Amino acid sequence: MEDNKKILFIEDDQLISDLVSRKFLSEEITTVHAQSGEKALEILETDPKPLLILLDIRLPGIDGFTVLEKIKQNESTKDIPVIVFSNFSEESGKKRASDLGAKEYVVKVSRSLDEMAELVKSYLELTAKP
Amino acid sequence: MLDPSNITYVGVGMSAFVATLMATFMLSVAFKDRAMRYWGYSILFFGSWAWISFASHFVDTESTVRQIMIGAIIAQVIAQVFLVYFIFAYLEEIRPLKKLENIWRRLLEGAHYLIIGFLIIDLSGTNLMIGEHLSAHTGTPGTFLLFFVGVWYVLALTAGYILSRRTVIEKDTKSRRAGITLTIGLTVALLFGGCGVIMWYYDHELLALFRVLALPFYTATIMYAIVTHRLFNLRVAAAEAFVFAIWSAVFLRALLQPTLAEAIPDLLILLSVIVLGFFLIRNVKKELETKIELENVSDKLQTLNRSLEDKVEERTIDLEKARRHTEQLVEYMPVGIIEIGPNQQIIRINQTAETILNLNQKVLKNTRLADHDVIVDIVGTKLTTGVFERQTKDKEPHDLEVIITPLSLEQSEGYVIVLHDITERRELERSKNEFIATAAHQLRTPLSAIKWTFELLETEKLSKKTKEILAQGKQGTVNLERIAETLMMSISTSERTDDYLFTDTDIRPILDDLLQMTQALADKRKISLENEISPALPTLHVNIKRIGFAFQNLLDNAIRYTPEGGRVVLTAKQQNDSVVITVSDTGIGISATDQKQLFKKFFRSESATKMSTDGSGLGLFITKNVVEEHGGTITMSSKEGAGTTFIVTLPVPTKQK
Numbered sequence: 001m002e003d004n005k006k007i008l009f010i011e012d013d014q015l016i017s018d019l020v021s022r023k024f025l026s027e028e029i030t031t032v033h034a035q036s037g038e039k040a041l042e043i044l045e046t047d048p049k050p051l052l053i054l055l056d057i058r059l060p061g062i063d064g065f066t067v068l069e070k071i072k073q074n075e076s077t078k079d080i081p082v083i084v085f086s087n088f089s090e091e092s093g094k095k096r097a098s099d100l101g102a103k104e105y106v107v108k109v110s111r112s113l114d115e116m117a118e119l120v121k122s123y124l125e126l127t128a129k130p
Numbered sequence: 131m132l133d134p135s136n137i138t139y140v141g142v143g144m145s146a147f148v149a150t151l152m153a154t155f156m157l158s159v160a161f162k163d164r165a166m167r168y169w170g171y172s173i174l175f176f177g178s179w180a181w182i183s184f185a186s187h188f189v190d191t192e193s194t195v196r197q198i199m200i201g202a203i204i205a206q207v208i209a210q211v212f213l214v215y216f217i218f219a220y221l222e223e224i225r226p227l228k229k230l231e232n233i234w235r236r237l238l239e240g241a242h243y244l245i246i247g248f249l250i251i252d253l254s255g256t257n258l259m260i261g262e263h264l265s266a267h268t269g270t271p272g273t274f275l276l277f278f279v280g281v282w283y284v285l286a287l288t289a290g291y292i293l294s295r296r297t298v299i300e301k302d303t304k305s306r307r308a309g310i311t312l313t314i315g316l317t318v319a320l321l322f323g324g325c326g327v328i329m330w331y332y333d334h335e336l337l338a339l340f341r342v343l344a345l346p347f348y349t350a351t352i353m354y355a356i357v358t359h360r361l362f363n364l365r366v367a368a369a370e371a372f373v374f375a376i377w378s379a380v381f382l383r384a385l386l387q388p389t390l391a392e393a394i395p396d397l398l399i400l401l402s403v404i405v406l407g408f409f410l411i412r413n414v415k416k417e418l419e420t421k422i423e424l425e426n427v428s429d430k431l432q433t434l435n436r437s438l439e440d441k442v443e444e445r446t447i448d449l450e451k452a453r454r455h456t457e458q459l460v461e462y463m464p465v466g467i468i469e470i471g472p473n474q475q476i477i478r479i480n481q482t483a484e485t486i487l488n489l490n491q492k493v494l495k496n497t498r499l500a501d502h503d504v505i506v507d508i509v510g511t512k513l514t515t516g517v518f519e520r521q522t523k524d525k526e527p528h529d530l531e532v533i534i535t536p537l538s539l540e541q542s543e544g545y546v547i548v549l550h551d552i553t554e555r556r557e558l559e560r561s562k563n564e565f566i567a568t569a570a571h572q573l574r575t576p577l578s579a580i581k582w583t584f585e586l587l588e589t590e591k592l593s594k595k596t597k598e599i600l601a602q603g604k605q606g607t608v609n610l611e612r613i614a615e616t617l618m619m620s621i622s623t624s625e626r627t628d629d630y631l632f633t634d635t636d637i638r639p640i641l642d643d644l645l646q647m648t649q650a651l652a653d654k655r656k657i658s659l660e661n662e663i664s665p666a667l668p669t670l671h672v673n674i675k676r677i678g679f680a681f682q683n684l685l686d687n688a689i690r691y692t693p694e695g696g697r698v699v700l701t702a703k704q705q706n707d708s709v710v711i712t713v714s715d716t717g718i719g720i721s722a723t724d725q726k727q728l729f730k731k732f733f734r735s736e737s738a739t740k741m742s743t744d745g746s747g748l749g750l751f752i753t754k755n756v757v758e759e760h761g762g763t764i765t766m767s768s769k770e771g772a773g774t775t776f777i778v779t780l781p782v783p784t785k786q787k
Contacts, residue, residue: 087575109611113586
């Protein structure tokens with residue numbers, strides 16, 4: 001299990017998170033799911049920290065941008081790469097996410113699960129290298 | 131030494147002359163006027179009394195003098211009868227007499243006839259009116275003389291009363307003043323004149339003085355009446371006085387001849403003088419009548435003119451009312467209106483415009499447009515005909531639709547600026563678009579879930595049949611995804627809630643990418659996709675995502691509606707200050723009737739529906755919107771069965787020209 005790569009998936013839609021977890025599991029990636037920004041920040045308080053964060057923008061309570069901002073402000077989490085994983089395709093959102101330090105902005109509906117898994121794996125390999 | 135009786139004679143002589151002159155004058159000029167005619171007769175008979183009294187001076191026998199004087203008094207009473215006629219006729223001119231007034235007139239006339247009767251009887255020697263002695267100077271009273279005195283004073287009071295009746299009715303000040311003068315003058319003259327008769331009872335100096343005063347008073351009144359009734363004419367008066375003086379002179383000369391034979395030449399002269407005088411007066415009178423007639427015509431013209439002026443004034447008031455009505459309408463109608471004159475000055479601005487523009491101060495008429503920053507911000511300094519939209523720079527900005535239309539004024543050009551506050555409409559559109567955007571976004575999440583479910587299922591071991599069903603399901607999600615994307619695109623840039631960036635970019639790589647992405651579909655449908663993009667294209671100012679969508683849509687359509695083995699060509703080249711991009715195919719073509727509706731929302735041609743079932747009918751509508759957002763145009767030409775060409779023209783930004 002130690003070999004299992006751990007990522008944090010912040011997503012309010014249960015169905016989506018279940019599907020993604022299932023896919024990632026088949027690729028031996030463990031997914032920790034948080035249904036809200038508040039919950040995610042709580043999880044991030046504990047160790048070990050995830051290797052990668054997938055972040056939805058539209059969330060109940062505090063929104064994805066705020067979560068992103070808080071992650072980047074926190075000394076212990078600021079280095080964890082964040083992929084924004086949303087269904088909002090506006091340029092303004094992409095720019096904002098990138099300004100706040102997100103590595104990538106992915107429009108969910110335009111990607112297949114395979115592509116998603118590929119993307120996540122490529123980032124995990126990047127972090128694995130010292 | 132002047133004997134008092136001589137003074138009386140001189141007075142009587144003068145009275146005779148003046149009275150006759152006046153009577154002639156009045157009768158010659160005012161004969162047509164009933165009341166004035168009666169008064170003229172009255173004066174004439176009064177003159178006769180004077181002449182006869184005057185004549186009595188030259189008679190020595192006392193009995194003859196008595197007879198002559200009775201004749202004079204009869205003339206005097208006849209003069210009074212005519213005065214009664216005059217007084218009542220004068221009132222009758224403006225209103226009919228009342229029953230009592232009529233009875234009164236008859237009684238007064240009757241009394242005078244009775245006196246005349248008595249006087250005639252007295253000629254035979256009786257003393258009903260006149261006593262034994264009677265000279266021109268004085269006499270003894272008869273039995274009923276007191277009745278005469280009474281009638282005289284009743285006449286004086288009647289004159290005062292009846293004449294004042296008319297004065298009360300008169301409306302204008304001038305007629306009223308004339309009435310008052312006539313009433314007082316005639317009444318006082320009669321009261322004074324009555325003293326002559328009272329003297330028969332009491333010989334008193336004061337009475338004599340009053341009697342003498344009566345004459346100038348009466349004369350003055352008559353003169354006044356003549357003048358105010360506009361009967362006076364200096365030439366007529368002078369002519370009459372002149373003629374009358376000659377008559378009198380010649381007549382006196384004839385009288386002074388010792389014998390009748392010697393008087394004959396004088397009498398002949400008198401005759402000729404009378405004839406000549408008659409013609410002279412007649413001519414002068416005719417002239418006066420012409421003048422009066424002219425004055426009447428002029429009066430009528432003046433009245434007409436005045437009524438015309440009144441009418442003009444009335445119309446002017448009506449027009450002014452109508453003008454004010456229109457102005458009020460314009461002022462409060464729910465669109466802002468600004469009228470600009472030929473020198474760029476503000477002719478009118480209505481209240482709605484001031485409210486819409488949130489002007490704190492009233493815009494003064496005829497101030498220069500350029501001096502009003504708020505208005506200039508909206509309409510610009512150089513006015514050009516057209517319709518456009520602007521936003522005010524308030525804290526709460528308003529969306530305005532501005533319509534500028536030229537206005538033909540007298541020989542010069544102005545403009546009318548109409549301002550529509552379309553904030554609410556825009557707000558509504560915004561919320562509609564927001565709704566569409568939200569709905570499209572919301573669709574994406576479950577859509578992703580379905581899509582990924584199919585994907586996961588595919589990895590499982592499935593029968594062939596199940597895999598086929600799965601493929602159909604997947605296609606459904608692809609279609610649904612495209613519809614959601616199209617919905618997002620249908621919201622044009624200006625109406626979108628978030629900002630889509632326009633950037634200066636080379637369009638060639640965008641088009642190349644599109645061709646590459648479409649290649650798969652073209653291969654699948656066995657269609658040759660040809661790239662004829664000119665290598666040297668200027669930089670364009672575009673929204674990459676949206677312009678990409680527009681051309682993607684044109685390419686997709688071309689491939690989709692072209693049968694297998696066909697060709698689809700994309701060309702792009704610079705033409706003057708624009709870039710022309712065409713997408714042509716060898717497809718099914720579009721019928722002439724369908725071409726007209728092609729760019730409408732949700733329109734799908736019959737032939738297109740037959741070939742492909744999953745079009746949304748939004749593609750070309752959005753493409754057209756996107757092209758127009760970029761300041762470009764889109765046209766098409768098509769022949770059924772031969773193919774279709776779409777021609778998009780995009781402007782090159784100004785600085786690169």
